[in-house]
Amino acid sequence: MAIVVDDSVFSPSYVPKRLPHREQQLQQLDILLGNWLRNPGHHYPRATLLGRPGTGKTVTLRKLWELYKDKTTARFVYINGFIYRNFTAIIGEIARSLNIPFPRRGLSRDEFLALLVEHLRERDLYMFLVLDDAFNLAPDILSTFIRLGQEADKLGAFRIALVIVGHNDAVLNNLDPSTRGIMGKYVIRFSPYTKDQIFDILLDRAKAGLAEGSYSEDILQMIADITGAQTPLDTNRGDARLAIDILYRSAYAAQQNGRKHIAPEDVRKSSKEVLFGISEEVLIGLPLHEKLFLLAIVRSLKISHTPYITFGDAEESYKIVCEEYGERPRVHSQLWSYLNDLREKGIVETRQNKRGEGVRGRTTLISIGTEPLDTLEAVITKLIKEELR
Numbered sequence: 001m002a003i004v005v006d007d008s009v010f011s012p013s014y015v016p017k018r019l020p021h022r023e024q025q026l027q028q029l030d031i032l033l034g035n036w037l038r039n040p041g042h043h044y045p046r047a048t049l050l051g052r053p054g055t056g057k058t059v060t061l062r063k064l065w066e067l068y069k070d071k072t073t074a075r076f077v078y079i080n081g082f083i084y085r086n087f088t089a090i091i092g093e094i095a096r097s098l099n100i101p102f103p104r105r106g107l108s109r110d111e112f113l114a115l116l117v118e119h120l121r122e123r124d125l126y127m128f129l130v131l132d133d134a135f136n137l138a139p140d141i142l143s144t145f146i147r148l149g150q151e152a153d154k155l156g157a158f159r160i161a162l163v164i165v166g167h168n169d170a171v172l173n174n175l176d177p178s179t180r181g182i183m184g185k186y187v188i189r190f191s192p193y194t195k196d197q198i199f200d201i202l203l204d205r206a207k208a209g210l211a212e213g214s215y216s217e218d219i220l221q222m223i224a225d226i227t228g229a230q231t232p233l234d235t236n237r238g239d240a241r242l243a244i245d246i247l248y249r250s251a252y253a254a255q256q257n258g259r260k261h262i263a264p265e266d267v268r269k270s271s272k273e274v275l276f277g278i279s280e281e282v283l284i285g286l287p288l289h290e291k292l293f294l295l296a297i298v299r300s301l302k303i304s305h306t307p308y309i310t311f312g313d314a315e316e317s318y319k320i321v322c323e324e325y326g327e328r329p330r331v332h333s334q335l336w337s338y339l340n341d342l343r344e345k346g347i348v349e350t351r352q353n354k355r356g357e358g359v360r361g362r363t364t365l366i367s368i369g370t371e372p373l374d375t376l377e378a379v380i381t382k383l384i385k386e387e388l389r
């Protein structure tokens, strides 16, 4: 039986039914653009969406369009700045999207613009223009399209609504001050997704695209732990695209192996394909007993076949590992500081067990999500043996 029951749910163009944790941004966009979309022509709406990759900027825009596409006379024109970088390519793509005949070359910039203006006016067209990944565009090109929207006299109406999408403020700061002034204060920010937010996004995706029972919430949690930000200010993580990609790869890996369920090891292998795994250099630098504790965690995870083990499991396993290597175990509090260090170095992930199933109080759960356990065990064992030789 297939685990992936609907591939389209994992494609970049998929727009999910709801966008958890982006309700506010969607509403802000609606406030800025909704009136114009319902009844275009009376003013020039514009917005800038800022946030690091995978924070939902594009999908929120697509959602807004989905809400309005049957209620508006405007057309959606989406320009990806990675693909269309120079002026001629962009204006050519706009013309193609609007289905208007246009020469490919041979005109000056001003002539091209005049021709576009003429078509918009003559054909009574309105366009909702999105310049995605706009930091790829030279500031003068960006300025040209920002200013175009103001030309109500030439256009015969305010025929353009403009959204610029970038990763940070540089996309606006690089503009000359007067053009920046046109974009004004209409900035909508997309912060990196936290672990819990990524979990919610993954759960929706899994329900829509994977067979029931093929994944556990712990598996989704495990992926959320390695991709989600610790706090909304943690800009190294928080990319929903990466999380969804790891889920998709894990599902396929399990399916190709003829299994019905995604296993923790599928996640580790898949995440290693897209992240970098754990480098040996980082492991070499760990004190001997931190290495022994890590080996204990690895072994405990291997035996359990579950995404998480408890701190207690790791401690028990550590005692056995110490015995094996003839070392005297370090005390409980020292193990906590090892665990903190391993977490700060990104080698393990930890979370609190809030469910308290059969456990009194809060238990710390430990997982390893970015490196297959066999390779990790082999490297640590080798390092420990070298150190004790």
Ligand SMILES: Nc1ncnc2c1ncn2[C@@H]1O[C@H](COP(=O)(O)OP(=O)(O)OP(=O)(O)O)[C@@H](O)[C@H]1O
Pocket (backbone or CB within 6 Å): 011, 012, 014, 015, 016, 018, 019, 020, 021, 022, 051, 052, 053, 054, 055, 056, 057, 058, 059, 060, 133, 190, 201, 240, 241, 244
């Ligand atoms: N809140 C959300 N709910 C459901 N899916 C989401 C959400 N946010 C992002 N996604 C999904 O994550 C992926 C990346 O999102 P999106 O393309 O919108 O990111 P982006 O911010 O535009 O990134 P980039 O700057 O790289 O273009 C998409 O598959 C999108 O559907």
